[in-house]
Amino acid sequence: MSDVFLNGKYLGKVDDPKAFVASIKDERRKNKLAGSANVLYNDEQNEVYVFSAGGRLRKPLILVKDGKSLMTEQHEKQLEKKEISWTDLVKQGVIEYLDASEEESAYVAFTEEEVTADHTHLEISPLVMFGLCTSLFPFANFTQGTRVSIGSKNQKQALGFYAANYQLRIDMDISLLHTPQVPIVKSVMHDVAEYEKHPSGQNVIVAIMGYDGYNMDDALVINKASVDRGLARSTYYRPVVSEELRYSGGLTDEISIPDKEVKGYKSEKDYAFLEEDGIISVESNVKEGDVIIGKTSPPRFLSGLDEYNLASSTRRESSSSLKHGEKGIVDFVLVSESSNGNRLIQVRLREQRIPEVGDKFTSRHGQKGVIGLIVNPGDMPFTASGLTPDLIFSPHGIPTRMTVSHLLELLGGKIGALAGRFVDGTTFESEKEADLRKELASLGFRDNGTETMYNGITGKKYKARIFVGNMYYLKLRHMVSNKLHARARGPIQLLTRQPTEGRAKEGGLRLGEMEKDTFVAHGASLLLKERFDSDKTIVPVCEECGLIAVYDNYKDKTFCPTCGGDVNISNIELSYAFKLLLDEFKTLGVYPKLNLSNKY
Amino acid sequence: MNIPKEYLNEFPEKIIDDLKESGKGLTDSKFKKVLEKTLEEYKKARITPGECVGLVGAESIGEPGTQMTLNTFHFAGVSEMNVTMGLPRIIEILDGRKTISTPMMEVYLKGKLSGEKVKAHALMLKETLLGVVVDEFNIDIADLKIDVLLKEDKLTERSLTSATVANVIKKAIKKATVTKEDNTVTVKLTGKDASLNELYRTKEKLKDVFVSGIKGIKEVLPVKRKEEFIIITAGSNLNEVMALDFVDTTRTTSNDLYEVHAVLGVEAARQLIIDEVMKVMENQGLNVDVRHIMLVADTMCVNGNIKGITRYGVVSEKSSALARASFETPVKHILAAALTGERDELTSVVENVMLNQPVPLGTGLPGLVTEVKK
Numbered sequence A: 001m002s003d004v005f006l007n008g009k010y011l012g013k014v015d016d017p018k019a020f021v022a023s024i025k026d027e028r029r030k031n032k033l034a035g036s037a038n039v040l041y042n043d044e045q046n047e048v049y050v051f052s053a054g055g056r057l058r059k060p061l062i063l064v065k066d067g068k069s070l071m072t073e074q075h076e077k078q079l080e081k082k083e084i085s086w087t088d089l090v091k092q093g094v095i096e097y098l099d100a101s102e103e104e105s106a107y108v109a110f111t112e113e114e115v116t117a118d119h120t121h122l123e124i125s126p127l128v129m130f131g132l133c134t135s136l137f138p139f140a141n142f143t144q145g146t147r148v149s150i151g152s153k154n155q156k157q158a159l160g161f162y163a164a165n166y167q168l169r170i171d172m173d174i175s176l177l178h179t180p181q182v183p184i185v186k187s188v189m190h191d192v193a194e195y196e197k198h199p200s201g202q203n204v205i206v207a208i209m210g211y212d213g214y215n216m217d218d219a220l221v222i223n224k225a226s227v228d229r230g231l232a233r234s235t236y237y238r239p240v241v242s243e244e245l246r247y248s249g250g251l252t253d254e255i256s257i258p259d260k261e262v263k264g265y266k267s268e269k270d271y272a273f274l275e276e277d278g279i280i281s282v283e284s285n286v287k288e289g290d291v292i293i294g295k296t297s298p299p300r301f302l303s304g305l306d307e308y309n310l311a312s313s314t315r316r317e318s319s320s321s322l323k324h325g326e327k328g329i330v331d332f333v334l335v336s337e338s339s340n341g342n343r344l345i346q347v348r349l350r351e352q353r354i355p356e357v358g359d360k361f362t363s364r365h366g367q368k369g370v371i372g373l374i375v376n377p378g379d380m381p382f383t384a385s386g387l388t389p390d391l392i393f394s395p396h397g398i399p400t401r402m403t404v405s406h407l408l409e410l411l412g413g414k415i416g417a418l419a420g421r422f423v424d425g426t427t428f429e430s431e432k433e434a435d436l437r438k439e440l441a442s443l444g445f446r447d448n449g450t451e452t453m454y455n456g457i458t459g460k461k462y463k464a465r466i467f468v469g470n471m472y473y474l475k476l477r478h479m480v481s482n483k484l485h486a487r488a489r490g491p492i493q494l495l496t497r498q499p500t501e502g503r504a505k506e507g508g509l510r511l512g513e514m515e516k517d518t519f520v521a522h523g524a525s526l527l528l529k530e531r532f533d534s535d536k537t538i539v540p541v542c543e544e545c546g547l548i549a550v551y552d553n554y555k556d557k558t559f560c561p562t563c564g565g566d567v568n569i570s571n572i573e574l575s576y577a578f579k580l581l582l583d584e585f586k587t588l589g590v591y592p593k594l595n596l597s598n599k600y
Numbered sequence B: 001m002n003i004p005k006e007y008l009n010e011f012p013e014k015i016i017d018d019l020k021e022s023g024k025g026l027t028d029s030k031f032k033k034v035l036e037k038t039l040e041e042y043k044k045a046r047i048t049p050g051e052c053v054g055l056v057g058a059e060s061i062g063e064p065g066t067q068m069t070l071n072t073f074h075f076a077g078v079s080e081m082n083v084t085m086g087l088p089r090i091i092e093i094l095d096g097r098k099t100i101s102t103p104m105m106e107v108y109l110k111g112k113l114s115g116e117k118v119k120a121h122a123l124m125l126k127e128t129l130l131g132v133v134v135d136e137f138n139i140d141i142a143d144l145k146i147d148v149l150l151k152e153d154k155l156t157e158r159s160l161t162s163a164t165v166a167n168v169i170k171k172a173i174k175k176a177t178v179t180k181e182d183n184t185v186t187v188k189l190t191g192k193d194a195s196l197n198e199l200y201r202t203k204e205k206l207k208d209v210f211v212s213g214i215k216g217i218k219e220v221l222p223v224k225r226k227e228e229f230i231i232i233t234a235g236s237n238l239n240e241v242m243a244l245d246f247v248d249t250t251r252t253t254s255n256d257l258y259e260v261h262a263v264l265g266v267e268a269a270r271q272l273i274i275d276e277v278m279k280v281m282e283n284q285g286l287n288v289d290v291r292h293i294m295l296v297a298d299t300m301c302v303n304g305n306i307k308g309i310t311r312y313g314v315v316s317e318k319s320s321a322l323a324r325a326s327f328e329t330p331v332k333h334i335l336a337a338a339l340t341g342e343r344d345e346l347t348s349v350v351e352n353v354m355l356n357q358p359v360p361l362g363t364g365l366p367g368l369v370t371e372v373k374k
């Protein structure tokens, strides 16, 4: 007798739990029961759990019967000829899906060789335990798990050929790599996912060595010759969108070159690129401040009198123009309709991005870094055969992170490039290091991948032999030109009088809570005060009632709105945000009285 | 070596003892020089006025905290016992949590006892729930009753009889009749709401019925500490353990702050905070000066009760209404302050940052006044 639970709810009892569970599994494999059901007998608790609800993660496995895999050679042949498909195998009961609970009772063999009579299932491939991005990580079984996770995440940020119809698309903040390549060191997943149709990196020659400290702390040194020949070049696309909105009372926005009478008219120069229809002409080279789409909107509030005024004089300017630090070439103009039926103008800007100091790159092994120096080819180290690397990677990145796969790919890439073939780096099923070494030796190189190299500046031979080979490198979407920012003075917010936030608004860099703490911990009070001075104001305060008084600029007189003009009023210095806070207190019905006293 | 009177009041006891020890065999004039030099060094080492000790302390504990790994520490032994260590434990202590995740005791015993004796004492401490001494629960759906089959050997091991167990069950389960026959105790539901579900729930409830030992002591582990055996327990009940006559009450401790506070008082609780935080830090191989932690412990215990470093604890007692408002739920704090007519003297950091005034610390502390000649 044991209890049976269906989706966690008590259902009843069965006499023979093992037979009961076996019959459920059997009927499921014969397609008499829903394939989504999973069942587990817990002999410790003497309870049977049946699960059929949604939200369970399930994993496909090959069934094993009497020590033999049900997936036969005949199946494989049929699969190759495309006579049967995956779903047929599931229907035939060759493959079944297990959830986390049923997996408890399964005994899964990792490879076909280790299947015994006790096994119930066989793993389809060791690779199925990974997701797509991790499957693309070559030699992952040689590297620490955390690094594998980092490496898989990095691949998602890589630039590549993201969509074949990119010319017709308006995407936000997207880049296209100019000459993407298929990696020399591949995994099975590269073929399965048809990676050659949307590659996202390039094979570069990498030397693992220092370069005068310019590649310390994960920085990379790259060869100017490679950059000049188009290495890691990309195009950055950014849309500018404007919609002709309709307002109540039949008023609408109007996309056109604004009249000079319009409220907020910029200057004639700013509208210079606009064509007659108010939209910029294609291939014009624009920079910050230039208007991309000219637009005017009706006035915000219509009072009775305004209706008799000339309509154009009260319209507002509401063009879309490039923000601080933005530039580009107009690539494409799309005139269409929004979901609300309004006229929608989308303009795509394009900008060529040549690798520069600060751009971020990564290999597929969680070894990311930014460019620290772009070196003239003449100063680059070279091998005996005269080859200069495209990229120099610091050896200090290797020991602490233990990314052995990084080194193996370098070796594999070298062989691939020399022998003109692809190297299989599929996790758990890759080509063996010993075989790779043998092949490299047969190609006439030292089997450990090192070569004698010479200093490009002095021409002297390096004492150490340098590990140099070929690797797949990815350019990541974080490029300095999108991030570089500094401010000395600039715009402030209307409400708080504090500096604006963010690069696009030419904002300040926030001195946050923790930064404040470091100032306090050092006892640097006056420096701290100076840092927070950005919104300081002089405010007249009535000494009688402690409220903020009024300064009448016209009469050059101060007076208190509650006590009148016949009281002592002092000017004090405080942050404008605090003055705002005092006003908010008043709205709460709280009387914030400032008691003034002389400091000295 | 005698220390001249004028120096006695300058040093703390520890340094005076050290000086007495190291000054042996020195001439008076040389010793005087040593004293002078020591006083100079001692004065240099003192915290200067205006030093922001709280913040420096917070950073000195917080920065190593970022390097902490989420490790649990395992005792080597038969029954695996793990204790929350690392960052979670630090958070637990400094927040002043009422219930901690792994309460634990170190029970010292009076006199030198043999291993066998210690084992027997340990078993006396261990809490026994019904589930442990039961062989099988048989549910009878038709009669709405449960047959509880007791395990003979488990009962004798704990010097229990089936009769005492039956009594315990009778007390614990209401709305049921309890009968006993040999080693079987039968529980029959009688109440109005007797149903299959109720029966099932009763079965689960029966498993957790307390039978013997000390409540809360889930696991016991006798360990050798230096020369003697001590008992480490999972679960804590300081009050009842200290009442036992074989327990050395001067050394027995728990890691439960509130229990120690209730049984031994606030000074013991303060010391426990220091010890427990230091234990975690040392366990992680981090080096934090004990004085930073002492400051935290003092802040938490200053009014006789344990207050956590949270918005309900220490923060709620800040003197400045503006500082409290800037932390959380500003409207609540401001309205409360307005009702009582609170006056903010702007003596602390946050208020002065809000007003853009120099913080009264470090360079902001002294005021410089020059006399103007007329």
Ligand SMILES: [Zn+2]
Residues within 6 Å of the ligand: A542, A543, A544, A545, A546, A547, A560, A561, A562, A563, A564, A567
């Ligand atoms: Zn007034």
